[in-house]
Amino acid sequence: MVADLRCRECGRTYAAAAGEPWRCECGHPLDYVERSLPDRESPPAPSALERGSGLWSFQEFIPESPLVTLGEGRTPLVDADDWDAQFKLEYLFPTGSFKDRGATTTLSRAAALGVEKVVEDSSGNAGAAIATYAARAGIEADVYVPDDVKQSKLVAIQRAGARPVRIEGDREAVAAACREAADDEGVWYASHAWNPAFYAGTATFAYEVAAQRDWTAPDAVVLPLGHGTLFLGAYRGFRALREAGYVDRIPRLLAGQAAGYAPIAAELHADDADDEPGNRLTTALDSAEDAPTNEIADGIQIAEPVREAQLFDAIADAGGDAIAISGDAVEGELDRLHRAGFYVEPTSAVATAALREYRRRDVLAPGDDVVVPLTGSGMKTL
Numbered sequence: 001m002v003a004d005l006r007c008r009e010c011g012r013t014y015a016a017a018a019g020e021p022w023r024c025e026c027g028h029p030l031d032y033v034e035r036s037l038p039d040r041e042s043p044p045a046p047s048a049l050e051r052g053s054g055l056w057s058f059q060e061f062i063p064e065s066p067l068v069t070l071g072e073g074r075t076p077l078v079d080a081d082d083w084d085a086q087f088k089l090e091y092l093f094p095t096g097s098f099k100d101r102g103a104t105t106t107l108s109r110a111a112a113l114g115v116e117k118v119v120e121d122s123s124g125n126a127g128a129a130i131a132t133y134a135a136r137a138g139i140e141a142d143v144y145v146p147d148d149v150k151q152s153k154l155v156a157i158q159r160a161g162a163r164p165v166r167i168e169g170d171r172e173a174v175a176a177a178c179r180e181a182a183d184d185e186g187v188w189y190a191s192h193a194w195n196p197a198f199y200a201g202t203a204t205f206a207y208e209v210a211a212q213r214d215w216t217a218p219d220a221v222v223l224p225l226g227h228g229t230l231f232l233g234a235y236r237g238f239r240a241l242r243e244a245g246y247v248d249r250i251p252r253l254l255a256g257q258a259a260g261y262a263p264i265a266a267e268l269h270a271d272d273a274d275d276e277p278g279n280r281l282t283t284a285l286d287s288a289e290d291a292p293t294n295e296i297a298d299g300i301q302i303a304e305p306v307r308e309a310q311l312f313d314a315i316a317d318a319g320g321d322a323i324a325i326s327g328d329a330v331e332g333e334l335d336r337l338h339r340a341g342f343y344v345e346p347t348s349a350v351a352t353a354a355l356r357e358y359r360r361r362d363v364l365a366p367g368d369d370v371v372v373p374l375t376g377s378g379m380k381t382l
Contacts, residue, residue, distance in 0.1 A: 096377035102198030121178035124153030131162035202233025226300030256354025260293030299347035
């Protein structure tokens with residue numbers, strides 16, 4: 001049975017169906033009516049989890065069935081001594097990014113509902129993931145992309161059999177065109193920003209981190225933040241683990257946003273300039289408002305996150321923060337990562353640049369136990 005959806009803002013519920021809306025009548029995003037939690041008193045031994053099932057070995061936490069899968073998940077968690085952290089290698093997924101976590105759950109829901117065609121809008125990684133998993137499911141897909149999309153990401157979409165629809169204008173223009181198609185054509189909107197099934201998938205990041213650490217949560221997780229699909233997924237995952245009694249706390253969730261596209265950081269630190277220097281909240285740039293736009297981290301250039309209110313709630317509950325990261329900081333960090341053997345795309349370097357800045361500002365102490373996801377493969381930048 002496919003789970004029903006509910007709007008947190010107005011309380012409306014929607015029965016699961018191929019024609020289910022992609023957002024509530026009131027305009028807000030939808031989520032599941034009920035959260036999935038395991039019916040057991042203690043977590044299983046990590047060795048008892050079915051390795052061959054990938055992220056679906058955490059089925060008790062996932063409100064979907066594994067109908068469309070490529071064995072994704074269980075990405076390595078490795079020591080990164082030069083950063084005094086652990087890196088989770090999310091770029092080692094079938095399509096080269098963490099977006100496969102959400103694609104497997106989203107297309108599994110679509111398949112369970114009997115959906116015949118999906119649409120998605122993406123700057124690249126989510127589009128490649130949705131296209132690939134739609135192909136696996138035998139579901140037709142149109143992926144709306146910016147007209148200047150990287151050729152490597154466009155090829156990944158095309159070779160999966162999806163139809164790329166190039167749209168002139170900024171990222172919001174692409175999203176608006178895709179939403180219009182979803183409304184006019186009556187096709188299913190497999191949005192990584194709007195669809196709750198996508199977040200059910202990204203929440204598995206937290207389950208894997210905890211299991212790989214023998215069911216302990218780190219002190220902090222530092223992540224890149226655009227729409228917040230991984231950030232919110234991590235928050236929801238660690239919250240579910242705490243509610244299930246598998247871990248004793250939610251780690252601090254600390255985000256890095258691209259300068260010029262940092263609405264969460266700007267709101268959190270709007271009053272920083274009026275503070276005494278010794279009392280200033282953390283910002284990656286002394287004047288984020290005046291910093292040049294970070295053009296290199298194109299994967300998180302989101303000016304208006306769909307679930308902005310939920311992001312603020314998650315940051316508050318997790319004792320987190322968000323800061324703006326410059327393009328120069330990302331380029332320098334990307335070089336360090338590549339020289340250390342981590343061949344990732346620029347957006348991944350936003351997280352390690354943010355880690356460095358949080359440490360510089362004493363938000364993180366030298367001995368803090370920190371996990372950083374490296375979210376996308378450098379092969380996509382060729």
